[in-house]
Every structure is written in C-alpha cells, then in structure tokens.
Amino acid sequence: xxxxQFAEILHLKHEVSGVEFKPPGLRSDRTLFHTVVRAVMGxxxxxxxxxxxxxxxxxxxxxxxxxVTSAEAESWRYDHLTAALAPLSDPPIVFDxxxxxxxxxxxxLIEVHEFQDVPVICRRNFPHPLPLGQKAILRDGAVYVRTRxxxxxxxxxxxxxxxxxxxxxTEKRLLSLMGTVSRAGGRIxxxxxADQAFVDExxxxxx
Numbered sequence: 601x602x603x604x605q606f607a608e609i610l611h612l613k614h615e616v617s618g619v620e621f622k623p624p625g626l627r628s629d630r631t632l633f634h635t636v637v638r639a640v641m642g643x644x645x646x647x648x649x650x651x652x653x654x655x656x657x658x659x660x661x662x663x664x665x666x667x668v669t670s671a672e673a674e675s676w677r678y679d680h681l682t683a684a685l686a687p688l689s690d691p692p693i694v695f696d697x698x699x700x701x702x703x704x705x706x707x708x709l710i711e712v713h714e715f716q717d718v719p720v721i722c723r724r725n726f727p728h729p730l731p732l733g734q735k736a737i738l739r740d741g742a743v744y745v746r747t748r749x750x751x752x753x754x755x756x757x758x759x760x761x762x763x764x765x766x767x768x769x770t771e772k773r774l775l776s777l778m779g780t781v782s783r784a785g786g787r788i789x790x791x792x793x794a795d796q797a798f799v800d801e802x803x804x805x806x807x
Contacts, residue, residue: 606700606709609651613663615751618646621656624668627675627684634726634737636710637688642744642753643712644693644720647768650746655707667705676708688724688738691717717772719743719765 620639625632643650655667678697694713699706726738742755756762
C-alpha cells in the first residue's frame with residue numbers, strides 16, 4: 601500500500617468493516633496490545649481480511665490522527681508482533697506490518713489476511729484473573745468477528761455473523777477439496793450445490 605492509499609483510509613475519519621483504529625502506544629502496554637490482538641483476530645475471520653491502524657485515537661466520536669513515536673513503531677515490528685501473537689491464536693494469523701507517513705507523522709499498519717483453512721480461535725484470557733465487574737478483552741475459546749450492526753470487533757453476536765463465518769470456511773474447504781481432486785486427475789460432477797452443502801452443515805438452530 602502506498603502512502604497516498606493509506607491517506608485515503610485516514611481521511612475516512614471513521615471505521616469501516618475492514619478497518620479498525622487503535623491509539624498510539626508501546627506494544628509493552630498490555631491493555632493496548634491485547635485490544636490490538638482482538639482486532640487482528642476479528643480481521644482474520646473477516647472475508648478478505650482487514651487493516652488495523654495504530655496511531656489514531658477516538659474521543660467523543662471524533663478521530664485524532666496522533667501517529668506513533670519511533671520507539672512505539674519499533675515495538676510493533678513484524679518479528680516482535682509475530683512472537684507475541686503466536687501463543688494467543690489458533691491457527692496462527694497471517695499478517696504484514698508496514699509503517700506509513702501522513703503529513704509528517706508515522707502510523708503502524710497491520711495488514712491482516714483472512715484465515716487460510718479454519719477460523720481463528722482465541723487461546724488466552726486477558727486480563728487473567730479477571731477483576732470483578734470488568735469485561736474480558738480476550739476470552740479463551742472465543743471467536744472474534746467484525747459485526748454487521750456497527751464496525752467493531754466482537755465475539756459472534758448473532759446467527760448472521762455465524763452464517764457468514766461458516767460460509768467462508770465452507771468455501772475454503774470446498775476449494776481445497778476441488779484442488780485435491782484436480783491434482784489427483786479427477787473431477788467433481790453433480791451432487792449438492794455449494795449453497796445446499798453449506799446449509800446441510802449448519803447446526804439445526806442456525807438453519
């Protein structure tokens with residue numbers, strides 16, 4: 601992504617389904633780090649992936665383009681983030697990290713690819729132990745997605761988001777199967793349509 605393309609995203613001045621903003625800070629800030637991890641997981645479970653931008657603070661519905669310092673940018677380097685993220689998700693998340701300049705200020709862009717085979721599941725709780733009355737940022741076993749009601753990352757809230765995630769996973773399984781059959785010299789004919797196969801795989805309460 602070029603700096604000009606990055607500037608177009610910042611000029612939106614609001615989040616969209618495939619973009620989430622996070623305030624500036626060091627990766628060693630545990631609360632910030634785990635909220636970024638949550639956002640990255642949501643983007644990995646989003647069709648076509650998405651982007652998490654560090655350096656933008658939201659206050660009273662307005663976005664402040666603060667950017668990050670050199671020390672903050674260094675702490676979010678790809679190799680540092682890969683090592684820190686690896687124990688928190690299953691399967692591993694595929695992403696890239698880029699630095700972009702906008703009006704003399706630098707921002708961190710985490711470009712997240714959609715999951716490769718199966719949806720990403722959280723493997724850790726944070727904070728742990730959970731203080732009384734505080735909502736968990738990460739929950740072991742949770743599946744995070746970008747919601748339809750508003751552009752935010754959340755545990756799957758309704759059957760709509762569940763269907764979309766299962767649909768994406770089913771498409772990937774079907775493409776993988778077709779590739780395997782093709783490499784073996786075979787072909788798939790007749791049978792259920794992809795849509796009907798997807799419906800048949802749904803739990804009864806989601807049909």
